[in-house]
Amino acid sequence: MVKILICDGLDKSGLKILRSAEGVEADTPDGLGAAEIKAILPQYDAMIVRSRTRVTADLIESAQRLKAVGRAGTGVDNIDVEAASARGILVMNTPGANAMAAAEHTLALMLALARHIPQATGSMRHGLWEKKKFVGTELYHQTLGIVGLGKIGSIVADRALAMKMRVLVYDPHIVPEMAAVLGVEYVSFDDLLAGSDFITVHTPLTGETHWILNRQTLAKTKPGVRIVNCARGGLIDEAALREFLSNGHVAGAALDVFEIEPPTGSPLLDMPNVIFTPHLGASSLQAQENVSVAISSQLLDYLQRGLIRNAINFPSVSMKDYERLRPYLLLAERLGNLQGQLCRAVQKLDITYAGPDLQEVPLQPLTQTVIKGLLDPVMAEKVNLINAPLLLKERHIELTVSTTSQSRGYTGEITVKVKGCGKDEYSASAAVFPGQEVRLVRLNDYMLEAELEGINLIVQNLDKPGTIGHIGTTLGNFNVNIANMHLARSRERDRAIAIIRVDNEAPPEALESLRSHPSIIFVQQVKL
Numbered sequence: 001m002v003k004i005l006i007c008d009g010l011d012k013s014g015l016k017i018l019r020s021a022e023g024v025e026a027d028t029p030d031g032l033g034a035a036e037i038k039a040i041l042p043q044y045d046a047m048i049v050r051s052r053t054r055v056t057a058d059l060i061e062s063a064q065r066l067k068a069v070g071r072a073g074t075g076v077d078n079i080d081v082e083a084a085s086a087r088g089i090l091v092m093n094t095p096g097a098n099a100m101a102a103a104e105h106t107l108a109l110m111l112a113l114a115r116h117i118p119q120a121t122g123s124m125r126h127g128l129w130e131k132k133k134f135v136g137t138e139l140y141h142q143t144l145g146i147v148g149l150g151k152i153g154s155i156v157a158d159r160a161l162a163m164k165m166r167v168l169v170y171d172p173h174i175v176p177e178m179a180a181v182l183g184v185e186y187v188s189f190d191d192l193l194a195g196s197d198f199i200t201v202h203t204p205l206t207g208e209t210h211w212i213l214n215r216q217t218l219a220k221t222k223p224g225v226r227i228v229n230c231a232r233g234g235l236i237d238e239a240a241l242r243e244f245l246s247n248g249h250v251a252g253a254a255l256d257v258f259e260i261e262p263p264t265g266s267p268l269l270d271m272p273n274v275i276f277t278p279h280l281g282a283s284s285l286q287a288q289e290n291v292s293v294a295i296s297s298q299l300l301d302y303l304q305r306g307l308i309r310n311a312i313n314f315p316s317v318s319m320k321d322y323e324r325l326r327p328y329l330l331l332a333e334r335l336g337n338l339q340g341q342l343c344r345a346v347q348k349l350d351i352t353y354a355g356p357d358l359q360e361v362p363l364q365p366l367t368q369t370v371i372k373g374l375l376d377p378v379m380a381e382k383v384n385l386i387n388a389p390l391l392l393k394e395r396h397i398e399l400t401v402s403t404t405s406q407s408r409g410y411t412g413e414i415t416v417k418v419k420g421c422g423k424d425e426y427s428a429s430a431a432v433f434p435g436q437e438v439r440l441v442r443l444n445d446y447m448l449e450a451e452l453e454g455i456n457l458i459v460q461n462l463d464k465p466g467t468i469g470h471i472g473t474t475l476g477n478f479n480v481n482i483a484n485m486h487l488a489r490s491r492e493r494d495r496a497i498a499i500i501r502v503d504n505e506a507p508p509e510a511l512e513s514l515r516s517h518p519s520i521i522f523v524q525q526v527k528l
Helices: 012-020 034-043 057-061 081-086 099-115 117-125 151-162 176-182 189-195 238-246 285-305 319-342 364-375 388-394 467-477 508-515
Strands: 002-006 024-027 046-049 068-071 090-092 143-147 166-170 198-201 225-229 250-255 274-276 348-354 398-404 413-419 425-433 437-443 446-451 455-462 482-489 495-502 520-527
Touching: 002 034, 002 285, 012 024, 012 285, 034 057, 046 285, 057 081, 068 285, 081 090, 090 285, 099 117, 099 151, 099 198, 099 225, 099 250, 099 274, 099 285, 117 274, 143 151, 143 189, 151 166, 151 176, 166 189, 238 250, 319 364, 319 413, 319 425, 319 437, 319 520, 348 364, 364 388, 364 398, 364 413, 437 495, 446 482, 446 495, 455 467, 455 508, 467 482, 467 495, 467 508, 467 520, 508 520
Parallel strands: 002 024, 002 046, 046 068, 068 090, 143 166, 143 198, 198 225, 225 250, 250 274, 348 398
Antiparallel strands: 348 413, 413 425, 425 437, 437 446, 455 495, 455 520, 482 495
């Protein structure tokens, strides 16, 4: 039974998906605090949060069973992604599912700010009729500065252009050509600050963007500027914003988010030229349904099928790419697993992808699958696709990845080379055959076709008569039944290799008996 804890509520459409899935239990307890969540989280395989619950390193450490954290929304600044990655926990969000709601809320706040709508409403509720007090400004032909041209920023830009605004954008993570396609002007951050009548921020909260609007940057803005924030509260230094609102340099601000939520004690709450909403950017009926369906579907895909979408700490795979990659993911893990059992104290790992099947698909999932397979046999702790690269780095294993179009006739081939201490060095190649069967096609210099599954004995020997007979007799003496055997010999025909699949594990005495034969050079039992 897969158990999912829903901490901050979830629209009924997503709950229906989870609760109709076979073997899934979704719990939605009310009003859980951090202590209560920590107490019950060890029972769960996954959790879904929104913005309220903070998934800290301490919380993650207590949840030994946890495999995934889903954020029903875009930001993940309330989740310790680094701690989750170290524990092998997938973190995913739902980018774009609430983009339209957030963009429209931004525009609603901008219009309300320009025309003093909340203040005028409050005045009328007190029986007043103050037409002259609430003279506003039009958006027509005003300049809007957008910091961050992601999905939400792009929608805001498109709507602003429709209202005949001039739109300036700053985003160091896009190319200027992207802005040109949208019909907006790409400028430096300083030029945006100096030239905008309205500024709206649409970036994630990172070390780079924290307090991106502060005393220094606000001082560079155009006098009378109005500021809107529907993204993340930590993007604005609230104390600095109060100063510039007080002296009139900033004419007004509209905020949906705050650095601390609820914003008790915020220096902005008593400012008459600031309007507020309580983090409502994604709070439309459509957005709630969209993020609920998205996160529920993504979690089930991962927990039940291994399909990863919209992950923060792992490369996402589309359904189309996943179907193409699926046999190669199996191949990659078993190749890595084979090499992890053959080579002692791996110091270097080299992965090569070849053939047309592997030219236009994301290769990072395959690379992390190889690493997982390599480390599984030697690590006492749990190794999975998420923490495998971190564990590889901790063990100071050098990684090299390359691609080539040459694949010796196979549509897709993966080669994994490892180098260990001393002269320990192995190269293994595998390919996908018709029917999506994976086969080992080369081991060091030996060309062969062997299944990558089950218990196998790998025996290298001098190519002398009677050696294979001795192997069969020895295994028979220890009641080890041979299922099949694949043989190959070197080009010089002086050495040979046998990959022998057996029905049951050969005991150490059988392996020692084989190694004692004068013609046998190497014996290793591997489990795939």
